Amino acid sequence: MSTLIVEGLSVHYGGVRAARDVSFTVEPGQSLGIIGANGAGKTSTLKAVMGLAPRQARRIAFGEHDLLRAPAHTLVRHGIGYVPEGRHVFPGLSVEKNLLLGAYTGDWKRTPIGEVYDLFPVLGEMRHRLAGALSGGQQQMLAIGRALMCRPRVMLLDEPSMGLSPILVEEIVTGLKRLNADGLSILLVEQNAKLTFDVTSACLVMENGEIAATGTSAALRVDPQVRRIYLGL
Amino acid sequence: MQVFLQTLIGGVTFGAVYALVAMGFSIVYRTMGLVNFAHGNVVMIGAYAASNLYMFAKLPFPVAVAVAIAVTALIGLVIERVLRPLENKDFDLMLIGTIGFGTVLEAGAIRVFGATGHAVPSPVATAPLDVAGIKIPTYSLLVIAVAAAATVLLGLFLQRTKRGAAMQAVAMDHEAATAVGIHVGRSNAMAFAIGAGLAALAGGLIGPMLYVNPTMGGSLGIKGFAAAIFGGFGSMRGAIAGGMAFGLLDSFAAGHFQEYSELVTFLVFAAIVMVRPTGIFGETTVNRA
Amino acid sequence: MKRLILLIAAAVAAWLLPYGLGGYAIHVVDVAIIFAVLGIGLGLAMGVAGQINLAQIAFFGVGAYAVAILTTRAGLGFWTAAALALLAAVLVGLLVGLPALRMQSHYLGIVTLGLALAFVNWITNATVAGRAEGISDIPVPPLFGVDLASEYLFYYVELVVFALALAFALFLTHSPLGRRLRAMRDDDLAAGALGAEIPLLRMTAFVLSGLYGGIAGVLYAGLIRFVAPETFSIANMFLLLAMVIIGGRRSILGCVVGAVALSLVREALLDVSAYAQLGYGSVVVLVVVFAPTGLAGLPARLRRRRAAGARAALGSFQPYDRVHDREDGRTDGQARDRVGADAVADAGVGSGADLLEVDGVTMRFKGLTALDQVSLTITAGEIRGVVGPNGSGKTTLFNVVSGFYTPTSGRVLFRGREVTGAAPYRLSLLGVARTFQNLRLFGDLTVRENILVGLDRTRTRWVWRYLALPWSVLGFERVLRVRADELIDRFGLRDFADAAPRALPYGIQRRIEMARAMAMTPALLLLDEPAAGLNGEEVRQLAAIVRSIRDSGVTVVVIEHNMGLVMSLCDRVTVLSGGKVIADGAPADVAVQPDVVAAYLGDSMSAPSRTAAEPADEPAPESAAGAATESATESATDSAAEEAAR
Numbered sequence A: 001m002s003t004l005i006v007e008g009l010s011v012h013y014g015g016v017r018a019a020r021d022v023s024f025t026v027e028p029g030q031s032l033g034i035i036g037a038n039g040a041g042k043t044s045t046l047k048a049v050m051g052l053a054p055r056q057a058r059r060i061a062f063g064e065h066d067l068l069r070a071p072a073h074t075l076v077r078h079g080i081g082y083v084p085e086g087r088h089v090f091p092g093l094s095v096e097k098n099l100l101l102g103a104y105t106g107d108w109k110r111t112p113i114g115e116v117y118d119l120f121p122v123l124g125e126m127r128h129r130l131a132g133a134l135s136g137g138q139q140q141m142l143a144i145g146r147a148l149m150c151r152p153r154v155m156l157l158d159e160p161s162m163g164l165s166p167i168l169v170e171e172i173v174t175g176l177k178r179l180n181a182d183g184l185s186i187l188l189v190e191q192n193a194k195l196t197f198d199v200t201s202a203c204l205v206m207e208n209g210e211i212a213a214t215g216t217s218a219a220l221r222v223d224p225q226v227r228r229i230y231l232g233l
Numbered sequence B: 001m002q003v004f005l006q007t008l009i010g011g012v013t014f015g016a017v018y019a020l021v022a023m024g025f026s027i028v029y030r031t032m033g034l035v036n037f038a039h040g041n042v043v044m045i046g047a048y049a050a051s052n053l054y055m056f057a058k059l060p061f062p063v064a065v066a067v068a069i070a071v072t073a074l075i076g077l078v079i080e081r082v083l084r085p086l087e088n089k090d091f092d093l094m095l096i097g098t099i100g101f102g103t104v105l106e107a108g109a110i111r112v113f114g115a116t117g118h119a120v121p122s123p124v125a126t127a128p129l130d131v132a133g134i135k136i137p138t139y140s141l142l143v144i145a146v147a148a149a150a151t152v153l154l155g156l157f158l159q160r161t162k163r164g165a166a167m168q169a170v171a172m173d174h175e176a177a178t179a180v181g182i183h184v185g186r187s188n189a190m191a192f193a194i195g196a197g198l199a200a201l202a203g204g205l206i207g208p209m210l211y212v213n214p215t216m217g218g219s220l221g222i223k224g225f226a227a228a229i230f231g232g233f234g235s236m237r238g239a240i241a242g243g244m245a246f247g248l249l250d251s252f253a254a255g256h257f258q259e260y261s262e263l264v265t266f267l268v269f270a271a272i273v274m275v276r277p278t279g280i281f282g283e284t285t286v287n288r289a
Numbered sequence C: 001m002k003r004l005i006l007l008i009a010a011a012v013a014a015w016l017l018p019y020g021l022g023g024y025a026i027h028v029v030d031v032a033i034i035f036a037v038l039g040i041g042l043g044l045a046m047g048v049a050g051q052i053n054l055a056q057i058a059f060f061g062v063g064a065y066a067v068a069i070l071t072t073r074a075g076l077g078f079w080t081a082a083a084l085a086l087l088a089a090v091l092v093g094l095l096v097g098l099p100a101l102r103m104q105s106h107y108l109g110i111v112t113l114g115l116a117l118a119f120v121n122w123i124t125n126a127t128v129a130g131r132a133e134g135i136s137d138i139p140v141p142p143l144f145g146v147d148l149a150s151e152y153l154f155y156y157v158e159l160v161v162f163a164l165a166l167a168f169a170l171f172l173t174h175s176p177l178g179r180r181l182r183a184m185r186d187d188d189l190a191a192g193a194l195g196a197e198i199p200l201l202r203m204t205a206f207v208l209s210g211l212y213g214g215i216a217g218v219l220y221a222g223l224i225r226f227v228a229p230e231t232f233s234i235a236n237m238f239l240l241l242a243m244v245i246i247g248g249r250r251s252i253l254g255c256v257v258g259a260v261a262l263s264l265v266r267e268a269l270l271d272v273s274a275y276a277q278l279g280y281g282s283v284v285v286l287v288v289v290f291a292p293t294g295l296a297g298l299p300a301r302l303r304r305r306r307a308a309g310a311r312a313a314l315g316s317f318q319p320y321d322r323v324h325d326r327e328d329g330r331t332d333g334q335a336r337d338r339v340g341a342d343a344v345a346d347a348g349v350g351s352g353a354d355l356l357e358v359d360g361v362t363m364r365f366k367g368l369t370a371l372d373q374v375s376l377t378i379t380a381g382e383i384r385g386v387v388g389p390n391g392s393g394k395t396t397l398f399n400v401v402s403g404f405y406t407p408t409s410g411r412v413l414f415r416g417r418e419v420t421g422a423a424p425y426r427l428s429l430l431g432v433a434r435t436f437q438n439l440r441l442f443g444d445l446t447v448r449e450n451i452l453v454g455l456d457r458t459r460t461r462w463v464w465r466y467l468a469l470p471w472s473v474l475g476f477e478r479v480l481r482v483r484a485d486e487l488i489d490r491f492g493l494r495d496f497a498d499a500a501p502r503a504l505p506y507g508i509q510r511r512i513e514m515a516r517a518m519a520m521t522p523a524l525l526l527l528d529e530p531a532a533g534l535n536g537e538e539v540r541q542l543a544a545i546v547r548s549i550r551d552s553g554v555t556v557v558v559i560e561h562n563m564g565l566v567m568s569l570c571d572r573v574t575v576l577s578g579g580k581v582i583a584d585g586a587p588a589d590v591a592v593q594p595d596v597v598a599a600y601l602g603d604s605m606s607a608p609s610r611t612a613a614e615p616a617d618e619p620a621p622e623s624a625a626g627a628a629t630e631s632a633t634e635s636a637t638d639s640a641a642e643e644a645a646r
Helices: A041-052 A073-077 A097-101 A112-120 A121-125 A136-148 A166-181 A193-199 A217-221 A224-231 B002-032 B041-053 B061-086 B091-115 B138-160 B164-173 B176-181 B184-209 B214-232 B236-275 C004-020 C023-048 C057-074 C078-101 C106-123 C153-175 C176-186 C188-193 C198-224 C234-247 C252-268 C270-289 C293-306 C327-340 C394-403 C424-430 C445-456 C460-468 C470-490 C506-518 C538-553 C562-568 C594-601 C623-626 C635-645
Strands: A005-015 A016-026 A030-036 A059-062 A080-083 A154-158 A187-189 A200-208 A210-216 B129-131 B134-136 C354-365 C368-377 C382-388 C409-414 C432-434 C522-528 C555-557 C572-579 C580-585
Touching: A005 A041, A016 A041, A016 A187, A016 A200, A016 A210, A016 C198, A030 A041, A030 A193, A041 A080, A041 A154, A041 C538, A073 A080, A073 B176, A080 A112, A097 A112, A097 A136, A097 B164, A112 A121, A112 A136, A112 A166, A112 B041, A112 C176, A121 A136, A136 A154, A136 A166, A166 A193, A166 B184, A187 A193, A193 C057, A200 A217, A200 C106, A200 C538, A210 A224, A210 C382, A210 C460, A210 C506, A224 B236, A224 C594, B002 B041, B002 B134, B002 B138, B002 B164, B002 B214, B041 B061, B041 B091, B041 B184, B041 B214, B061 B184, B061 C445, B091 B214, B091 C106, B091 C234, B134 B138, B134 C106, B138 B184, B138 B236, B138 C522, B164 B176, B164 B184, B184 B214, B214 B236, B214 C106, B236 C078, B236 C106, C004 C023, C004 C153, C023 C153, C023 C176, C023 C198, C023 C234, C023 C252, C023 C522, C057 C078, C057 C106, C057 C198, C057 C234, C057 C409, C078 C106, C078 C198, C106 C234, C153 C176, C153 C198, C153 C252, C176 C188, C176 C198, C188 C198, C188 C424, C234 C252, C234 C270, C234 C293, C252 C270, C252 C293, C354 C394, C354 C424, C354 C555, C368 C394, C368 C409, C368 C424, C368 C555, C368 C580, C382 C394, C394 C522, C394 C555, C409 C470, C432 C506, C445 C470, C460 C470, C470 C506, C506 C522, C506 C538, C538 C555, C538 C562, C572 C594, C580 C594
Parallel strands: A030 A187, A030 A200, A080 A154, A154 A187, C382 C555, C382 C572, C432 C522, C522 C555
Antiparallel strands: A005 A016, A005 A059, A200 A210, B129 B134, C354 C368, C354 C409, C572 C580
């Protein structure tokens, strides 16, 4: 099993510093959350891990693979699944094609597509629809399903709750918990703190691009500091 | 009525070729957001390559066209490689860069093939079919059939193959495509090669219908491009519909306004695009620039 | 002084040039000057205004053919025909420019190219235009007995015309109009929000390129006295394009240098013209990839490489006068109005009146409802915060208010006037200024010029002055520059007033954008995430600046994620979630409402205890804190939210 290690990660867009000196590790089977208000640098951190944002870091590694030197499109081969913020499904392709593209690097004859339909039955019902015609919640499930198609060992999720109704959020939570229970490591970036506490065992709280607090989800749930950071009180 | 039908057939034949040119434009635009102004000149190179191989190297026509496709696909790869640094940066600069490439191709053709050009004999020597008094040239049928086959093949490639799906995925969202493991640069290069190959097919087919010369690319490219816009830029259906529409517009304008057909065609085109900038199958990609 | 000497030297050299040239050489020079005029026209449209105009060669043709047809077919005198030809070229420019109102970039390129082809098609086939043979017996232009059949003497005519054309183009690019054109090229949305009438400006660009094309055409007709379709072909359009790109399209002088240089090169390689074409095609590709600014941009590129290292510091902000001590400042303001325009907004709105009213606004995009029946009222003199989770419709609201979107339903009233769906420039001139989340500074304009664009409050119809009263334009420009200096000092931007903003650190760029918005002397300032990307110290400075702006009588609405800033800065806060207003009230009240807590944290558990609320300016009122207890159910929270909103 492989551990995701991030040490001293900073992200700069032009002159903008989005994240500074962020470090964390995701042990095999663990689920770690990164929470914080909008603009705290969570998404930038995740994108930088994926190599999709300009980054500097002492170390980013997954198991024995040095991710600092790996081009973005090779990460999936190392077993890293990524669910981007705002879902980013391929709108003009069918649901099934979207899922298959998740297994782009593998053999299309042996994909876990059945397991994905099993996890999110609604995707199976809609398999021939265009992804762009799905509702927000279904697109989110599709994005998660697509990331699962490469049989990842760790999954990076960016704001899966964004724009979803509470019932759908609940469904996503259930799905994520089930995946985690099956041994998948999860790194969850969320603004929705409650969802994150439900899914993860430990969390980082980010503020202004830096880690402001860390702790177990149970402890942070009742920590007034979290609320202060969120609501500015 | 007879004149009308005769014009219709001519229009559809040219429309089929314009559709091929427009598809070439569209596939490159869709995957890379690049408008390749050199595309018309690639068509011209394709026409030269195919006709020379057919007439002077005495290759069978299909083989000549196939070789021409390979040659232009290579040219497409070169163009893509050189202009890659500008991708997703400055749209206008990229556009001017492709115009520069077009100039180079045209000048190269004058150097290699001479400035005068040549006529190409029809590879199908049979007499035109006569259906109820309307003469249908067999070569027209061939052109329409080949264009249709190419369209279907391209459609199958995009719909049924992994590579095709990946190319479409890159066009829709290149970041998500990267995240699922698609090499965006490679996919773009392939789109460019396919676009250039389609150009050569169009060029090879149109050779026997027109006089092959180094400047034919200008007007063919502009018409194909106009057809692509006409149908809705970036959409394959749009390219076909736009190509047909433009072919018909062209041949009816030629029928009614004789030598002023080009004037009328472009005025009508400008007017229609003014009214509906997104084309027939309007995609809202207009503001991509 | 040095410039003057250079100018005189250039003039003398140009005057003496024919003495050293043979008969054929002077012909080449004459043609090169014509291309230079043409190049200036293309540079104005494409380089300065950013309009991809591939019909410049047709404007050239219209000028030349109009002279040819009017003199040989209608028997008009050369100069009468020339005047009419200029008019024709301008009109054609206007017509070809019409598509620019609806499309830009490559769409515009292909349409203008198509129209140029249509023109060539017409002249090759129309009997009146002499078909493929062209028109050959154009009369020699008469000029007080000077024999202009001599290409040496015609050179001087060209020289004078060229000098005037160049001077006017340079004057234009450095005037307020030219600055607006460049601003439009860099970012037409932002330019619109700063009061530039984009449609009219685009037409202006095409009129200018038509005019220069016409002038070149008239000169061509007078010099060669023969016109044929070949001269106006698409190949020559691309040659012209190459001249402008290689020279540097954004610099008028660059265009001239490119045109003259390439004309000479073409002449030298006439015998091997295919190689010449090959050569300049390749050079265009190389220039575009490696030196996008062309020859004209090289000195600046070299300078930048050397100058890197010297780091200037952001100065401190000098607060505005508070509104009640501003009375004596009014005379100064009135003086501006007189010089400036009819449209400078009257800043005096009584505090406490409703300045902006958003009434039941709904905004749908393709089935997605971004705003759902949003209503809010902004009172003059307040600082209003607009907060909410990602995608809750905050920026959409700004886009509706500043005229970028026309709402699907609902109304927007500014000072009691309905402005729903009014164009951004109109709102800007009425007194609505905004900044952008992703900073939309004009990257190729200096900081000073960015601010000058904001200061220019004139309508585009003011442009007649450029031809009729150029000195009044200069006077106006001087006044603007003085005021720009004031603003630069006020916002502490002195050290980089002449730098390009894109090279500056982010915090400074934010400050520049704020200064640019304040340059519009707005009544309402909309700030979209002004603190994004700023560090703690910069956020504190920002708060001071915004307060001072408010104290000067400007009403401020701010979208912000930094809740600490919102809490301390805003008088009232409106919370959006899922496109709906879920709370509205004093910051401390709003932050403890269960709905708001739920929108942010994902649950409706208790708000922070009152001890945690201490750091805020004022402790939360008893009732609001009490209402938000842990046991609050969904329905109870709704009624509590409603109560608090009243």
